[in-house]
Amino acid sequence: MKRKITLKHIARELDVSISTVSKALKNSEEISRETKEKIQAFAKLYNYKPNNIAISLKNKKTKNIGVIIPDIVHHFFTTVFRGIEKYANDKGYNVIVCVSDESFDKEVINMEMLANGSIDGFIMALSAETQLKNDFNHLKQVTDQGIPLVLFDRVTDEVNCDKVVIDDQAAAHMAVSKMIADGRKRIALVTTENYLNVSSKREDGYKQALQEHNIPVREELILRLPYQYEDEKLSEVFFATQEVDAVLCVNEIFAIRTIRFLQDNQLQVPTDVSVIGFTDGILSRLSNPTLSSVAQHGEEMGTIAAKMLIDKVESDVEEGDEQYHTEVVEATLIERESTRSS
Amino acid sequence: MKRKITLKHIARELDVSISTVSKALKNSEEISRETKEKIQAFAKLYNYKPNNIAISLKNKKTKNIGVIIPDIVHHFFTTVFRGIEKYANDKGYNVIVCVSDESFDKEVINMEMLANGSIDGFIMALSAETQLKNDFNHLKQVTDQGIPLVLFDRVTDEVNCDKVVIDDQAAAHMAVSKMIADGRKRIALVTTENYLNVSSKREDGYKQALQEHNIPVREELILRLPYQYEDEKLSEVFFATQEVDAVLCVNEIFAIRTIRFLQDNQLQVPTDVSVIGFTDGILSRLSNPTLSSVAQHGEEMGTIAAKMLIDKVESDVEEGDEQYHTEVVEATLIERESTRSS
DNA sequence: ATAAAGCACGAAATCGGTTTCGTGTTAATA
DNA sequence: TATTAACACGAAACCGATTTCGTGCTTTAT
Numbered sequence: 130m131k132r133k134i135t136l137k138h139i140a141r142e143l144d145v146s147i148s149t150v151s152k153a154l155k156n157s158e159e160i161s162r163e164t165k166e167k168i169q170a171f172a173k174l175y176n177y178k179p180n181n182i183a184i185s186l187k188n189k190k191t192k193n194i195g196v197i198i199p200d201i202v203h204h205f206f207t208t209v210f211r212g213i214e215k216y217a218n219d220k221g222y223n224v225i226v227c228v229s230d231e232s233f234d235k236e237v238i239n240m241e242m243l244a245n246g247s248i249d250g251f252i253m254a255l256s257a258e259t260q261l262k263n264d265f266n267h268l269k270q271v272t273d274q275g276i277p278l279v280l281f282d283r284v285t286d287e288v289n290c291d292k293v294v295i296d297d298q299a300a301a302h303m304a305v306s307k308m309i310a311d312g313r314k315r316i317a318l319v320t321t322e323n324y325l326n327v328s329s330k331r332e333d334g335y336k337q338a339l340q341e342h343n344i345p346v347r348e349e350l351i352l353r354l355p356y357q358y359e360d361e362k363l364s365e366v367f368f369a370t371q372e373v374d375a376v377l378c379v380n381e382i383f384a385i386r387t388i389r390f391l392q393d394n395q396l397q398v399p400t401d402v403s404v405i406g407f408t409d410g411i412l413s414r415l416s417n418p419t420l421s422s423v424a425q426h427g428e429e430m431g432t433i434a435a436k437m438l439i440d441k442v443e444s445d446v447e448e449g450d451e452q453y454h455t456e457v458v459e460a461t462l463i464e465r466e467s468t469r470s471s
Numbered sequence: 472m473k474r475k476i477t478l479k480h481i482a483r484e485l486d487v488s489i490s491t492v493s494k495a496l497k498n499s500e501e502i503s504r505e506t507k508e509k510i511q512a513f514a515k516l517y518n519y520k521p522n523n524i525a526i527s528l529k530n531k532k533t534k535n536i537g538v539i540i541p542d543i544v545h546h547f548f549t550t551v552f553r554g555i556e557k558y559a560n561d562k563g564y565n566v567i568v569c570v571s572d573e574s575f576d577k578e579v580i581n582m583e584m585l586a587n588g589s590i591d592g593f594i595m596a597l598s599a600e601t602q603l604k605n606d607f608n609h610l611k612q613v614t615d616q617g618i619p620l621v622l623f624d625r626v627t628d629e630v631n632c633d634k635v636v637i638d639d640q641a642a643a644h645m646a647v648s649k650m651i652a653d654g655r656k657r658i659a660l661v662t663t664e665n666y667l668n669v670s671s672k673r674e675d676g677y678k679q680a681l682q683e684h685n686i687p688v689r690e691e692l693i694l695r696l697p698y699q700y701e702d703e704k705l706s707e708v709f710f711a712t713q714e715v716d717a718v719l720c721v722n723e724i725f726a727i728r729t730i731r732f733l734q735d736n737q738l739q740v741p742t743d744v745s746v747i748g749f750t751d752g753i754l755s756r757l758s759n760p761t762l763s764s765v766a767q768h769g770e771e772m773g774t775i776a777a778k779m780l781i782d783k784v785e786s787d788v789e790e791g792d793e794q795y796h797t798e799v800v801e802a803t804l805i806e807r808e809s810t811r812s813s
Numbered sequence: 814a815t816a817a818a819g820c821a822c823g824a825a826a827t828c829g830g831t832t833t834c835g836t837g838t839t840a841a842t843a
Numbered sequence: 844t845a846t847t848a849a850c851a852c853g854a855a856a857c858c859g860a861t862t863t864c865g866t867g868c869t870t871t872a873t
Contacts, residue, residue, distance in 0.1 A: 130615055130616065130617050131615055131616060132616070133588075133616060135859060135860080136860065137859075137860095145823085146823045147823090147859090147860085147861095148822075148823060148824080148825090148861085148862080149821085149822055149823070151860070151861060151862085152822085152862090155861090159821065159822075160821070161820080161821060161822085164821080164822085178583070178586075178587045179587065179859080179860065180587060180588040180859050181587045182524060182528045182533065182588040182589070182858085182859075182860090183528055183588070183858075183859035183860040183861090184859085184861085185524045186522075186525055186528050186827095186828050186829070186830090186858090186859080187827075187828050187859085187860055187861055187862090188828085188861085191524065193567070193589075201549055201552055201553050201556070202549045202550055202553055204544070207543055207544045207549055208544055210543055210568075211543050211544055211570065214543070214568065214569070214570050215570075218569070218570075218581075223567050223569065223584065223585065223589065224567065224568055224569075225535070225565050225567050225568075226552075226556065226566055226567075226568050227556070227560070227565065227566075228553065228556050228557075228560075239560075241520070242565065243565065244520075245475075245520045245521065245522060245523045246475075246522040246523040246524040246525070246829090247523045247524070247535075247565065273473055274472065274473060274474070274475060275474065382753075382757065385757045386757070388759075389757070389759050411724075411753075411754065412753065412757060415724065415727045415728070415731070415754060415758075416757075416758070416759070417730075417731050417734060417758070477828095477829060477830080478829065478830065479829075479830095487852080487853085488852070488853045488854075489829090489831095489853090490831085490832080490853060490855090491852055491853070493830070493831060493832085494831090494832090494852085497831090501850085501851065501852075502851070502852075503850080503851060503852090506851080506852085521829080521830065522828090522829050522830065524828085524829080524830090525828075525829035525831090525858090526829085526830060526831085527858095528828090528829080528830080528857095528858050528859065528860090529829085529830055529831055529832090529857075529858050530830095530831085530858085531858070814873100815872100815873085816871100816872085816873075817870100817872075817873090818869105818870080818872085819869085819870075819871090820867105820870090821866105821867095821869100822865100822866090822867095822868105823864105823865085823866085823867105824863105824864090824865080824866100825863090825864090825865100826861100826862085826863080826864100827861085827862085827863100828859105828860090828861095829858105830858090831856100831857085831858095832855100832856085832857085833854105833855090833856080833857100834853105834854090834855090834856100835852105835853085835854080835855100836851105836852090836853085836854100837850105837851095837852090837853105838849105838850085838851090838852105839848105839849085840847100840848085840849075841847080841848070841849085842845100842846080842847070842848085843844100843845085843846075843847090
């Protein structure tokens with residue numbers, strides 16, 4: 130086994146000083162041509178690569194970015210992550226991922242672990258529990274230390290930092306308007322319990338679109354399911370008592386379950402009921418019928434978030450007069466089989 | 472903004488030496504009770520946390536593990552990753568993820584980036600291209616340096632290291648046997664082009680099961696699709712010319728597409744044709760009909776891989792006499808609506 | 814021939830910790 | 844009272860790099 134070789138080894142072997150080796154490998158003017166050639170040849174031969182950790186310590190830059198997401202087995206987050214990873218990698222950064230599992234405590238622990246020198250900045254989406262508790266001290270601590278932070282999707286106004294979101298309200302508005310234009314009248318909303326910022330914004334957009342078209346908002350048409358629900362009893366109750374001709378769901382899974390429920394109850398999609406979901410993932414593309422869906426462009430969000438973060442990390446703008454931006458990624462409605470004019 | 476505080480700051484402030492501070496914070500016997508209390512109180516007050524990078528440099532341990540997977544937007548890998556991340560986090564490790572994107576070059580680059588001190592060990596699944604090229608020098612270099620490596624799922628015999636796999640052959644065998652027991656006779660296989668190790672093993676299991684039941688293997692019933700295919704023309708050609716009453720697909724997506732294709736051609740699943748897929752993911756659970764699927768227990772694989780790696784990282788077994796193990800995770804057939812006896 | 818300039822390189826500080834070893838002071842023992 | 848042990852702490856090496864500042868030697872200018 131060949132142990133990693135260090136500057137010291139090279140220096141000893143070639144009978145020069147460590148400084149000389151370091152400079153030679155950086156092709157410094159200071160070192161004579163022959164000495165440089167000798168050292169570089171030796172380094173190549175023994176496949177010398179500088180130790181990242183030592184460089185990080187010296188530079189106070191790790192070239193690592195920390196990503197904290199609520200769940201990795203989730204198409205949207207996974208997509209965002211891909212965008213982050215690609216961009217970061219191109220820029221020579223590595224990505225450390227921590228999963229908060231929707232738990233406040235894990236989020237705090239993870240951030241503290243990474244905030245002690247392991248990373249140059251954070252990209253994260255808040256856990257459900259964090260949004261519920263409305264406690265953002267761990268985020269503030271991080272920004273107070275001067276560590277750049279970018280929030281995406283699940284953000285909060287309480288923290289001053291860069292953000293990248295989609296306009297959830299506009300997106301829901303667009304989807305509902307589309308349904309109305311298709312001649313739908315009794316449009317239901319299937320959403321989560323309301324502590325998730327995104328859900329409530331989508332609900333706002335839903336209501337707004339209805340009102341603009343003089344369709345009264347009926348609370349009975351709004352179904353709030355627990356975020357991680359397993360049974361569909363609620364759904365049954367709901368649809369059994371309503372005459373719905375369209376449904377907007379705040380995520381893909383709710384939409385697929387809704388379609389299945391409708392089909393099992395002899396309702397045709399989209400003939401009888403049209404359905405639109407959020408999160409344009411694999412489910413939307415492969416369900417039967419395929420699902421019309423609001424694409425959140427996760428990969429693009431990830432790319433933007435990574436760019437914002439790395440720009441901040443690499444800028445030497447003295448803080449205090451920092452400018453924080455919120456990038457809004459436009460959502461797109463992907464029309465597939467689950468919608469058609471009635 | 473409060474900059475991070477270091478031992479040096481505390482030492483200066485309290486007028487003691489750095490060594491004393493370090494020892495006091497570790498509750499060393501060497502330091503008097505009062506001095507310790509003073510220092511500890513000060514440290515708490517200013518929220519001192521040791522710098523991870525400095526510790527890594529000193530200990531030559533980073534408490535980071537590198538995970539290299541072909542694709543993150545892929546249910547199986549994502550599941551394995553979750554298992555890795557959970558276990559690693561419990562043990563105080565962070566996870567650095569790199570995505571090879573099925574590319575050999577990216578795999579090499581990523582490994583080289585991380586192998587220079589950033590991580591204590593690797594967990595990875597080979598990229599498709601790497602398996603095609605059959606070039607594993609980058610892996611050997613890593614193990615030669617004494618860096619522990621665990622391969623999962625997409626493994627190779629060429630590299631000596633710990634591995635965790637499922638018995639793909641047995642799993643396919645089980646699935647096909649189940650179909651035969653259900654009375655199916657003309658069982659097709661939808662697989663990828665053959666360079667993926669796992670696919671060819673599944674094909675072996677498929678053939679073996681047929682032969683054991685004296686059903687001739689017919690090459691026309693085996694459809695090989697490119698790994699990332701978009702069109703389903705091939706599929707149409709295939710099914711149009713065959714009378715198939717069951718299909719085994721080597722992944723979930725192929726299975727869902729197969730079902731959709733059958734449905735579009737007036738064939739009922741499972742009445743006319745029963746379908747089994749691999750990768751028990753979200754698609755299987757939410758498709759209509761729900762898909763019977765071979766569960767690979769990704770999360771368990773991840774946990775095992777992480778445990779194997781961390782055990783190796785933390786053991787001080789002098790290498791040379793290392794023992795490498797291959798853990799086989801048993802696959803399970805999850806029966807859902809897409810299979811039923813004919 | 815002497816001073817100034819330039820070249821090629823080394824010593825040492827630094828990043829932020831850990832750890833070994835040494836030392837001055839006090840207390841216990843002979 | 845002299846010797847030794849225990850105590851409490853500091854100096855310094857070390858991990859593996861980078862970088863500033865000197866310095867001895869050669870070369871050029873005066």
